[in-house]
Amino acid sequence: MDKSTLMEEILVVRDVSKHYQSGEKDLTVLQQIDFTIQSGERVAIVGPSGSGKTTLLGLCAGLDMPSTGTIALCGTMLNPLTEDERAFLRNKHVGFIFQNFQLIPTLTAIENVMIPLELKGTKGAAETARKLLERVRLGDRLHHYPAQLSGGEQQRVSLARAFSNAPSILFADEPTGNLDDETSHGVENLLFELNREQGTTLVIVTHDMELARKTDRIIQLKGGQIVQDAAVTELPTTR
Amino acid sequence: MNRVSFLIKTAIRDSRKDRGKLIMFMSSIILGIAALVAINSFNDNLVRDIDNQAKSLLGADLVVSGNRPASEAVRAAFDSLPGEKATEVELFSMAYFGSADETQFVKIKAFEGNFPFYGEILTDPEDAAGRFRSGPYALVDEGLMIQMGLSPGDPVKLGESIFEIIGQLKNDIGAAGISSSFAPPVYISSQYLEETNLVQPGSLVDYAYYAKLPEDIDPDLWEESHRAEFRNDNMRISTVEEEKEDLNEAFDALNNFLNLVALVSLLLGCLGVASSVFIYIKNKISSIAVFRCLGMKGRDAFFIYLFQIFVLGAVSVIAGIILGSAIQVFLPMIMSDLLPFEVSTSMSWGAILEGFIIGIVITVLFSLLPLVSVRKISPLRTLRTGFETEREKGDPLKWAIHALIFTTILTFLWVLTGSLKDASIFASGLLASFLGLYLAARLLMWAIRRFFPVKWSFVFRQGLSNLYRPNNQTRTLLVSIGLGTAVLTTLFIIQGLLLENVSGMDAGNQPNMILYGIERDQAEELARITDSFDMPIIQQLPIVTMDLEAWKGRSKKEWLADTTANIRRWAATREARVTYRDYVDANEELVEGTFVGTRKSPGDSIFISLGEDYARGLDVGIGDEITWNVQGLRMKTYVSSLRSIEFRNMQARFFIVFPTGVLENAPQFQVLVTKSPDIATTAAYRKTVVKAFPNVSVVDLASILSSLNEILDKVSYVIKFMAAFSILTGLIVLISSLLLSKFQRIRESVLLRTIGASRKQILSINATEYFLIGALSAATGILISLLGSWLLARFQLELDFSIRWLPILAVFFIVVSLTTLIGVLNSRDVIRKSPLEVLRNV
Structure with missing residues (x-):
């Protein structure tokens, strides 16, 4: 792969397959996945349950390694890296939002947001975290523990944390999957607002087509394979 | 920001809400270290006091002793020594206390000279110690006087002479506390010994010649130059240095026993540490996965939790040291009956330092096993909660830690016993017990799966399946509860065996009374007296x-x-x-x-x-x-x-x-x-014999048994007190494991409540699970203790092996009840609060 090309292409997935050993059986979850995401692009990965969406997200973010094929993230090939090297890369370039928020229950809201900054060794982590929490309208809940916050509030803390280290790419796994419609809209709006402000590349895994259509491009998975990869504008508008 | 300070800060933040969950971890360390420090401090004080008091325990610089009067050559050599001299004749005989009309087998010590030269004879009234040599007076053991209701002025007949008791004897120079249980001491002046007519050819008499030497004479040099010559005359020379060595040797056994008790407490504590940290880390897995997902390195995550455990461990070790130093003040009181002198209660810095080092080593070592898993927790768990890393299974570091733990225990035992062989046997026994319990747990889990009673009620099936389902505590609980039970039961069995082997001597037509010191012309009359009591x-x-x-x-x-x-x-x-x-x-x-x-x-x-x-x-x-x-x-x-x-x-x-x-x-x-048919006949016969023939000694099995019982009671009291450490630590491990297992079960219980399970059903499910764990732990622990006791009885104590089931059943019942009770109490949150309230908090 040409390095100058990689600077533009923030995520390059080439011929990736993933197999799991389930008891005696060899289970193929992903098969020959091949796509590229450009810097600043907003992409939704959709598909029915069990289609391999979350597995693909995990592989792209370097949380797991493919059985075959290669993945390059932010110009770095993930395959030869150790888990700790991938962790370093994530801290530097990647943000996450999870369906079940994944806040650390023993830390307050502001402490949760500070973690990526402190891991990076950024100065003024508390101030940055406070501003971000105010930005997601949680300025009055800085010192609350996750258990003291509602689901929507927890996801907003999660958003603030995801953007705290100004990531180049943000992976969101069903970010509104656990929220009601009204709260979902609020979180979605915030997500896209912050994304615009920071110019972050966005990869969202969802089965919510309405949310998917808010992105630039939709990759559709079925049975572990890409069945469609098209710009939202090229897709027929259905409700 | 400095990386280390960030990690420390994160460790502190992360532990903030969960420190309570490590209370049991802390308790395990506190109790284990408290036992170790208390025992080691006591031992240090004992050794120091032996060093300081050996002279007053011996009463002289040098003693020549034997079971016959010194030969002329020996006497000449002894007399050539400069300095003050004294002699003591010691023999066992019957004493008749006229005012109480009672007889007692006693140890008579007859003194000549101003013995002891160091230390003092303690009496009540105080001046009796100085007066008893000046006439036909006797000092009688304090316990015996109280028991028989004697007071100064009362007479005591020894052999053919009557002495006036002028005081209670509060200490017996040169004798350990327990020896007075067999034959309480009576002190008289040697000038009145001959009149008693107790010293006859063949009498069991010991002679001791004491010397107080000028400072320029080295008793050990003199001992060395005369040892061989005296030995040929069956005389032994003792010096203060030898007395120290003898005492140290005598107390080595006690020392070793106490150390082993400390070790068992400590090991149970270790078990508590490992199981608490294991569950603590299990509860932290999702947080660790998030940390990893956000870019934290595996070793940084490991450091965060190691730091938490280390700090809390160190705090616990210090608390344990404080508690142990406080407890050691009471140990000399508890052991006073077994000690020939008062043991001081000063702080032992050596014991404290040792406790601190061992505490820290053990905390870190036993925490490492669950902690190293932190390195391998995959960030993928943030996406898939059930994700397991297969790499964990073959982690060579875990095997290295296992080996390190075994080596540490072995080394600790080696230092403790001074014998690699003994240490290896004990460590192997321990390992075998652990393995036995672990295998029993595996067998239980396998058996329940294999022969699952599908037709049983829902409640029982649920309780049973909890034993093998994911997040079960079966293995941890079985090992910790089983080991505690094994230690306790072994103590009961051995104590019972000792008593039974002695009391068994009286069974059936076996004789139970022996009379010795009978002169030839007394034999016929004595036979007649015996016959008149209808005794064979x-x-x-x-x-x-x-x-x-x-x-x-x-x-x-x-x-x-x-x-x-x-x-x-x-x-x-x-x-x-x-x-x-x-x-x-x-x-x-x-x-x-x-x-x-x-x-x-x-x-x-x-x-x-x-x-x-x-x-x-x-x-x-x-x-x-x-x-x-x-x-x-x-x-x-x-x-x-x-x-x-x-x-x-x-x-x-x-x-x-x-x-x-x-x-x-x-x-x-x-x-x-x-053979006497009963206690009343024994007493009457003994009285008649002693009145007719004061020189004849009557030893009856009943009084030996009662003395032995008394000694065993004293020893077992000490054993039980010390075992309480182990039991308490075991209990903490039990509570810790059960309380923490609550976090594994609570979600399921709440879900069951939500979908309509009644309080009674939830309680029954938990009761079934914990009853089975308790029953199997207790049963396996008892089995191990039976095997251990049999080996001890057969090869170490050479006793006939039999089992008294009552105390064993009691241990079984208590362990099962306690386990079930604590297990059921775990469900109280689920039962007391509404499901919604609990669901929001899990």
């Missing part, structure tokens, strides 16, 4: 004392000087107590040769029979010649037979049996063995 005369035998002079053509001196000779010193130097009879006793078995019962005519050779152990000790066999000195008269004999002798019941036994027709005219006394 099981044995009535003469005893003649003699000295071994030569055998197999070499004198005793030559034998003793020959370091290559295959002989035992005890056999060569002991005063021989010989009987003569024309039959082989029922307790004996002829193993070699022919038993010659009678010498037909005075000119015939004398054929004697020897006990096989004694013959082995002298390295003699059939046909070998032995020469005896029978109170001045030389007598040549030949070994004609060897006997094995049964030592189980209460009878007089003789290593050397002469034929009749040889010793009839030699100075002798007799021994009579009988």
Whole structure:
């Protein structure tokens, strides 16, 4: 792969397959996945349950390694890296939002947001975290523990944390999957607002087509394979 | 920001809300270290006090002692020493207390001179210690006086003399506390001893010659230069240094036992540490996955939790040290009955430092096992909660930690026992117990799966399946509860065995009373008295004392000087107590040769029979010649037979049996063995005998048993107190494991409640699970203790093995009840609160 090309292409997935050993059986979850995401692009990965969406997200973010094929993230090939090297890369370039928020229950809201900054060794982590929490309208809940916050509030803390280290790419796994419609809209709006402000590349895994259509491009998975990869504008508008 | 300070800050933040969950972890360490520090401090004080008090315990700089008066040569050598001298004659006899009309077997000490030179005889009233030598006065053991309601001014008859009791004796110079249980001491002046007529040929008398030396004389040098010469005369020389060594040696056993108790507490504590940290980390997995997902390195995550555990561990170790230092103040009080002197209670910095180092090492070592898993927790868990890393299974670091733990325990034991062999045996036993319990748990889980009772009620099925489902605590609980049960039950079994082996001596028609020191002209009358009490005369035998002079053509001196000779010193130097009879006793078995019962005519050779152990000790066999000195008269004999002798019941036994027709005219006394039907008869018989023949000693099994019971009670009290540490730590491990397992079960219980399970059903499910865990742990622990006790009884204590089921059943019942109770109490949150309230918090 040409390095100058990689600077533009923030995520390059080439011929990736993933197999799991389930008891005696060899289970193929992903098969020959091949796509590229450009810097600043907003992409939704959709598909029915069990289609391999979350597995693909995990592989792209370097949380797991493919059985075959290669993945390059932010110009770095993930395959030869150790888990700790991938962790370093994530801290530097990647943000996450999870369906079940994944806040650390023993830390307050502001402490949760500070973690990526402190891991990076950024100065003024508390101030940055406070501003971000105010930005997601949680300025009055800085010192609350996750258990003291509602689901929507927890996801907003999660958003603030995801953007705290100004990531180049943000992976969101069903970010509104656990929220009601009204709260979902609020979180979605915030997500896209912050994304615009920071110019972050966005990869969202969802089965919510309405949310998917808010992105630039939709990759559709079925049975572990890409069945469609098209710009939202090229897709027929259905409700 | 500095990376380390960030990690420390994160560790502190992360632990903030969860510190309570580590209370049991802390308690385990606190108790384990408290036991260790308390015991080690006590031991340090004991050693230091022995060092400081050895002189006053011996009472002199040098003592020459033996079971016969010093020979002229010995006496001359002793008298040549400069400085003050004193003598003591010690013998066992009956005492008759007229005012109480009671008799008691006592130890009489008759003093001449100003003994002790160091330390003092403590009496009530205080001046009695100074006065008792000035007339026919006696000091009587404090306990005995209280027991018999005696007071100063009362008389005590010793042999044929009557003494006036002038005070209570509060200490017995040179004797450990427990020896006074067998025969309480009575002190008199030696000038009145002869009048008692208790010292007769063949009486069991010990003689001691004390010297207070000027500073320029080194007692140890003198001892060294005279040792061999004195030993040939059967006299022993003791110095303060030797006394220290003897005391240290004597207390080594106590020291080792206490250390082992500390070790068991500590090991249970370790188990608590490992299981608490294991569950703690399990509860932290999702947080760790998030940390990893956000870019934290595996070793940084490991450091965060290691730091938490280390800090809390260190705090616990310090708390344990404080608690242990406080407890050690009470140990000397608890052990006072077993100690010959007061042990001080000062802080031992050595013990504290040792406790701190061991505490930290153990905390880190046993936490490492669950902690190393942190390195391998995958960030993928943020997306998939059930994700397991397969790499964890083969982690070589875990094997290295296991090996390190075993090596540490082995090293600790080695230091403790001073023997690699003993340490290996104990460590292997421990490992085998762990494995046994672990395998029992695996077997239980397998058996429940394999033979699952599908037709049982929902509640029972649910309770049963909890034992093998994911997040089960079966293995941890079984090992910790089982080990605690094993320790406790072993204590009960061994204590029971000791008592039973002694009391079994009285069973059936076995004799239970032995009279000795009977003079020849008293024998007939004594037989009549015995008969009048309707008691059988099981044995009535003469005893003649003699000295071994030569055998197999070499004198005793030559034998003793020959370091290559295959002989035992005890056999060569002991005063021989010989009987003569024309039959082989029922307790004996002829193993070699022919038993010659009678010498037909005075000119015939004398054929004697020897006990096989004694013959082995002298390295003699059939046909070998032995020469005896029978109170001045030389007598040549030949070994004609060897006997094995049964030592189980209460009878007089003789290593050397002469034929009749040889010793009839030699100075002798007799021994009579009988059986008393009950305690009342024993008391009345004893009183009659002592009144008629004050020189005759009556030893009855009932009083030996009661003395032994008393001693065992004292010892078992100490054992139980110390075992309480183990039990308490075991209990903490139990509560810790069960409380933490609550977090595994609570979500399921809440879900069951949500979908309609009643309180009773939830309680029954939990009760079933914990009842089974408790029952199997207790049963396996008891099995292990039975095996351990059998091995101990068979190979170490040489006792007959039998089981008293009542205390074992009690242990079983208590362990099962406690486990079930604590397990059920775990569900109280689920039952008391609404499901919604609980669901929001899990």
